[in-house]
Amino acid sequence: MQIQDVRAIITGGASGLGLATAEMIVRGGGKVALLDVNEQAGASALQALGQAASFHKVDVTSEPAVIAAVKAAATAMGGLDAAINCAGIGPPKRFVGKDGPMPGDFFRKVIEINLVGSFLVSVQAAVLMQQNAPNAAGERGVIVMTASVAAYDGQVGQVAYSASKGGIVGMTLPMARDLSSSGIRVMTVAPGIFETPLLAALPEEAKASLGKQVPFPPRLGQPAEYAQFVQQILENTMLNGETVRLDGAIRMAPR
Secondary structure (H helix, E strand, O other), X not given: OOHHHOEEEEEOOOOHHHHHHHHHHHHOOOEEEEEEOOHHHHHHHHHHHHHHEEEEEOOOOOHHHHHHHHHHHHHHHOOOOEEEEOOOOOOOXXXXXXXXXXXXXXXXXXXXXXXXHHHHHHHHHHHHHXXXXXXXXXXXXXXXXXXXXXXXXXXXXXXXXXXXXXXXXXXXXXXXXXXXXXXXXXXXXXXXXXXXXXXXXXXXXXXXXXXXXXXXXXXXXXXXXXXXXXXXXXXXXXXXXXXXXXXXXXOOOOO
C-alpha cells in the first residue's frame, strides 16, 4: 500500500502520535479522518492539515458512535484503506494505595478507552475494508494498533494501563489470522517513552531524566518517529500479525 493511495482513520488523531501520523500521510499525498473527543484540538489540526483531512468527534467506547464516525469518515475520504488506533489514556493508580483499593470504575474506564476502543474502531474499519477491491498484492486494508512497553514492563501504578495494552498485544495475531482471508493486515506498535500529551505536564527536567533512561538514543521518542514506523507498516506487506517495540531498547524499572 502506497502512502499516496491511503485513506486512513486515525483515533486520537488531533494530537501526539495520531497527529504526527496524520501529517505523514497527508504529506505523502493520502487522506485522513481524525477521530477524537477534543474538538478544539481537532479544529487546530484541520487548519494545519488542509483539505485532505476531516474531523469527527467520537467517544471510542460507544459502539453506535464509532459505527457512525467510521462510516462518515469513509464517506468523507471516498473509501477506507487504513485504521490507526492512537487514542488512549494512562492515569497512574496503585492496585491498593493509600486511598484504598483501585475502584472498579477506574479500571473499566482505562480498559474501555484503550482496549475496547481499539477493538470497536478496528472491527468497524475491517467491515468496510472487506468491500475494497484488492490491490496487486491482494491487499484490502491495514489496521495498526498502539500498545506500550507497559504491556511487558508495567510499573508501579500501571495495573490498569498495562492490562489494557497487554490486551491489545494479545489481540494482534488472532485479528491478523481472522482477517487474512480478506487481505487485511494487522500490526501493533508498542512505543517506549515518547514525547506526547501524556507527558506534557511534566517539567523539562523530569522529561530529560526519563529520556536518559533509554539505552540508545538516550532521549524521549518523537511522534514523527512513530509515524515513520507506521509508514513502513503501511507500505511493507510482509509486516503482519506482530507487535514491535519502538523503544530504544528500554526495559522499564519497577518505578
